[in-house]
Amino acid sequence: MARLKALALIPALALAAGALTACGEEGGQSTAAGGVQLVASGKLTTCTHLPYQPFQVKQGDKIVGFDVDLVDLVAKKLGVEQSIVDIAFENIESGEAMNTGQCDLAAAGMTINDKRKAKFAFSDPYFEASQALLVKTGSPIKDLGNVAGKKIGVQSATTGADYAKEKATGAEIVTFDDLALLEQAVKSGQIDAGVNDNGVLYDFVKTNPDTTVVTEFKTNEFYGLGVKTGNTALVNQINEVLKASVTDGSYAQIYQKWFGKAPTWQPGSPAAG
Numbered sequence: 001m002a003r004l005k006a007l008a009l010i011p012a013l014a015l016a017a018g019a020l021t022a023c024g025e026e027g028g029q030s031t032a033a034g035g036v037q038l039v040a041s042g043k044l045t046t047c048t049h050l051p052y053q054p055f056q057v058k059q060g061d062k063i064v065g066f067d068v069d070l071v072d073l074v075a076k077k078l079g080v081e082q083s084i085v086d087i088a089f090e091n092i093e094s095g096e097a098m099n100t101g102q103c104d105l106a107a108a109g110m111t112i113n114d115k116r117k118a119k120f121a122f123s124d125p126y127f128e129a130s131q132a133l134l135v136k137t138g139s140p141i142k143d144l145g146n147v148a149g150k151k152i153g154v155q156s157a158t159t160g161a162d163y164a165k166e167k168a169t170g171a172e173i174v175t176f177d178d179l180a181l182l183e184q185a186v187k188s189g190q191i192d193a194g195v196n197d198n199g200v201l202y203d204f205v206k207t208n209p210d211t212t213v214v215t216e217f218k219t220n221e222f223y224g225l226g227v228k229t230g231n232t233a234l235v236n237q238i239n240e241v242l243k244a245s246v247t248d249g250s251y252a253q254i255y256q257k258w259f260g261k262a263p264t265w266q267p268g269s270p271a272a273g
Helices: 066-078 089-093 159-167 179-188 198-207 232-247 250-259
Strands: 029-032 036-038 043-048 057-059 062-064 081-086 127-136 151-155 172-176 193-197 211-223
Touching: 036 043, 036 232, 043 066, 043 089, 062 066, 066 081, 066 232, 066 250, 127 159, 127 179, 127 198, 151 159, 151 179, 159 172, 159 193, 159 211, 172 179, 179 193, 179 198, 179 211, 193 198, 198 211, 232 250
Parallel strands: 043 081, 151 172, 151 193
Antiparallel strands: 029 036, 057 062, 127 193, 127 211
């Protein structure tokens, strides 16, 4: 899929009075605190792909979510406000969005892996995730061990898609452009099951009790914020914010806000076994 979705530029953080520290400007770009070059003056521009609740989702005229709140911390440190651009995930995963200056960073519930690291830089890990299996409540499907002839849904260009293609032997893999389409296809019975990250699927079943997550697959994935290769100034600022968010408790507060429980893993913690 190469379709570019409608762009939505939505301020996610009101600029705190007196917090503006951005300085020199060249054309549409500017230099923020820490010497970080921004693609748009006075803004930290974030690329994402909606919806990916609870990481990024549109509520009214605003985009909110776990990722949004974390990036707001980075924007605050830089003395600017965050603006969010909704684009196709393929354009994020390929690195095109960052490398062509559409945005300063990508926050899209995106797993750090070698394939993506070859195309752009990542921040330190900020979220631990695993793949999971979503089915309709009462479904006989409990894992991917015996799904031959079944329709298994995945989201385009995701690690879940790669996992299902490898593990769901004999199944028909049905690819969807975004998470919401995948979830609704399971709910309606269009497909027999769906594979995606555990955080978003558990969030979906909270308000859709006719669906359930029957198992997780310990893929030991970690999300990172994507940045154009070579933009070490921004990567350093992001990593400092992540460390500080653990120390001052803001990471735990944001996690509690969006997941309704305390985090079992925080930035800087070792990987789960």
